[in-house]
Amino acid sequence: MNWQQVIDPFGNIGLSALLAVVPILFIFWALIIRKMKGYQASLIATVLAILIAISAYGMPVKLALLSTVNGALYGLFPICWIIITAVFLFNITVRSGQFQVIKHYMASITSDRRLQALLIAFAFGSFLEGMAGFGAPVAITAALLVGLGFNPLYAAGLCLIANTAPVAFGSVGIPITVASQVTAIPELAISQMVGRTLPLLSVFLPFYLVVIMAGFRKTREVWPAIVVAGVSFAFLQWFSSNTLGPALPDVIAGIGSIVSLIVLLKFWKPKGTWRFPNEPAPTILNDINYTTGQIIRAWSPFILLTLVIIAWGLKPIKDVFNAVGQVQFEFPGLHNVILDTSGHAVPHLFKFNYLSATGTAILLSALISIPLMGMRYREATKVFGETLRQLTFPIITIAAVLGFAYIVNDSGISLTMAEALANTGVLFPFFAPMLGWLGVFITGSDTSANALFGKLQASTATSIGVDPVVTVSANVSGGVIGKMISPQSIAVAAAAGDLVGKESELFRFTVKHSFYMLMAICCIVLAQAYLFSWVVPHYQMIAAGAASVIPDFTEGYLYLLILAIVLVVFVAAVKVINRKKVFPRISQ
Template sequence: MNWTQVIDPFNNMALSALVAIIPILVIFWALIIKKMKGYQASLLATGIAILIAILVYGMPVKLALLSTANGILYGLFPICWIIISAVFLFNITVKSGQFEIIKHFMASITSDRRLQALLIAFSFGSFLEGTAGFGAPVAITAAMLVGLGFNPLYAAGICLIANTAPVAFGAIGIPITVASQVSSIPEMAISQMVGRTLPILSILLPFYLVMLMSGFKKSMEVLPAILVSGFSFAFLQWFSSNYLGPALPDVIAGIGSIVCLIVFLKLWKPKNIWRFANEPAPTIDTEITYTNGQIIRAWSPFIFLTIMIIAWGLQPVKDVLNAIGLVQFEMPQLHNVIVDKNGSTLPHIYKFNYLSASGTAILLSAIMAIPILGLTFKEGVQQFIVTLKQLTFPIITIASVLGFAYIVNDSGITITMAEALANTGVLFPFFAPVLGWLGVFITGSDTSANALFGKLQAATATSIGVDPVVTVAANVSGGVVGKMISPQSIAVAAAAGHLVGKESELFRFTVKHSFIMLAFICVLVLLQAYVFTGLIPAYQKLDPNGKLSVPDVSTGYLYLLALAGVLASISAAIIWSNKKAKADRGENLITK
């Protein structure tokens, strides 16, 4: 028996929206005022959302519980799978002692915390967002910064804030692909529009990050490096999004800004090295030197990670992996049972893509790195168990957050808030980014937010005479600044930054900055809609009934074969280099 969503349960949109926003206000209250732990706040919000869905929206109890369970299942896989794999990869690097070499390498480039944050949180995090997305960038970069000696709160907070500008083009452009599918606006047009909004934020973000860490005066000491980082990233993001499409802006901008900043730091150094208060002065033992082979060996887990994630992002590889490693099923008594306001049933198909998931690529990278790092596989298994214990509460938090996201979506609570914002008339372009922000806050994913609100954004813009690409792109751009305070992201960053149980501190650290950046984007989109209309790209809407191409898995097998050859070659080169270095050291000892 079907159940139809109720969008306006009180027949008064303002009142219905006020009730609909209660579960979100509960999260803010629990984390900011009551300072609850993450799992406590998320469980409380989920419970209240279920009660509102049942008592106010009339959702059957069984459907409400099944919807929440579906979200919990999605939280466990693929989201928690990514986090477990990412933290495991970092843990084996530390256990092997190789992270000490990475720390020495980073210090040789710069021991200044401000510049390390730009290299790792901003640029490397962007690269990871472009290839993996879904929590992996924050998990890996936060863990790296803590390992380098960063204050854990700043490490996690800075990585969350840095993970804004790249989110729109994350996971090889999937958020924009989904926005295109639901709005029938070409991917390229959305990519161009987003690429004419976010680069402005990308220029400002490095300065914003450094100022958060060290204050305005100390930020000015490294202004040249900040400008190199921000402008190189913004230019490459703008160029690739406008001329190459949505798949590569983060990858190109991330790598490009790393190269530009490292080259610049070879020619320029800050007068003063800045560290956190009460942190020991930087010390580099100049008597200790590492060969290129040793440095590459220490970085091998992240080299493997980069190659694997790029390969896993290629569609032919995804196709072949899904052909042999995908289990999917309709959620019993939930699939096509809920009917939306347009009379369409909502599909609930769970996909267990255990081979093509990003978490699997990260795990395989870690497994390949274990012998290279000098660990036994027994030690690797022990570290995996340690990682699971370390992430117990974050896993509970993330699972309950996704349960929350599913129940508010399936019950119609989210659509109530969206409809209320859509009733703002000519001011809608100003509020369009708020919808994206809201969607990412709830679901933790810009992709999900675009799937949720993309069609509504396009329809509302058309009704008020605004080009729909403006508001659809605004949904994408607004969503990126909601990522830093999404309970899912907070849980990931807390787990990686050794702040489990202190999620409220991290939330309070980031929430103000999320609102500041959201307001900036809202004003920018309003100007794009009515003043700077020349920025809007020309395009033709897609035919929603166009034929889908059949995947060619043979290409995927060739890619996987090439991947195996590349990884085997790199592994062999690292092992040979390490053996040669040991042999050379032995000969030197005999000579002496």
């Protein structure tokens, strides 16, 4: 028996929207005012959403519970799988003692916390977002910064805020690909429009990050680095998104920003070294000089991670992995049972793509790294068990958050809020980014938000005489701002930043910055819609029924062979460089 979604249960969209927003307002209240732990707030919000779905929206109890379970499973895989493997990779680097070498190396480049944040949270995080996404960049960069001695709250908060710049082009452009699929607007057109919006934020973001850390006066001391990081990133993001499409802007801009900063720091250093107030003096001994081989070995987990993540992001490799290593099934009792407002059945397919998952790429990097760092696999197994215990509450939080996202979407609660915003008429371009922001807050994913609201954005824009690429791109751009306060992202950052149980502090740290940036994006989009319409790219809608391309597995196997050769050569090179001398394990 089917059940059809309801958007306006009270027959008044304003009243219905007031009820629909209650679970979200509860999350804000619980984390900001009540200061609840993340898993508590998420579980209660999920129960609240279930009750509203059943009582007000008429959703059958069975469907409401099944929808929540489906979301929780998605939270466990692939989201939690990424977090577990990312934290495991970092933990074995610390346990082996090699992170001490990394700390010394970073200090040799710069021991200034402001510049380390630009290098790791902003530039390196953007690169990882371009290749992996789904929380991996925040997990890895936050753990790195905490390991370097950052205040945990600032490490996690800065990584969340820095992650706004690249999210739209994350995972080799998947968010924009999905937006194109649901709207029939070409990928390149959406990429170009986003690439004419987000660089305005990206060029300003390094300055904003350092001001948050150190205040305006101390920010002026590192203005050359801020300018170099922001301008290089924004220019490359704009150029690649407008000429190459959505797949590579983060990778190109992230690498360009890293290289530009390192080159600058070869010729320029700030007059003083800034560290956090009350931070202990650095314990790195200046009389220790590590060889190039030692440095490469210490960085090998992250070098391997980069190589493997790049390969995992290639479509031919994904096709091969999904062909031989993916289990897909229709979720029992839920698949095609719910009908959307148009009467179309909503599919619920669970994909267990255990080979192509980003978490598997991270795990492979860790497994190869273990012997390179002088560890035994038996010891690494113990570290993995400790990692699972460390992440118990974040796993519960993420499962609850995704359960919340699924019940809110399947019941029609999220569509009620979207419909209310769509009724704002000519002001809709101003509110369009808010819709993307809301979608990412709920789902934790810009990709999911585009799938959820992309079609509504396009149809509403057309009805008021605005080019739909403006509002569809606004959904993408607004979504990146919601990423920093999404309960899913907060849970990931808290787990990596050693802030488990303190999610409310992290949420309060980021929420005001999310609202500031959201208002800026809303004003930019409104101006693009009516004042600067010349920035809108020219394009033709994608014709319906375009032929699909059959995956070329031969190409995928060739790429895998190349990856295997590269990994073998890298491992052999590290061993050769270090074989002349056996290095003792470095005390932590």
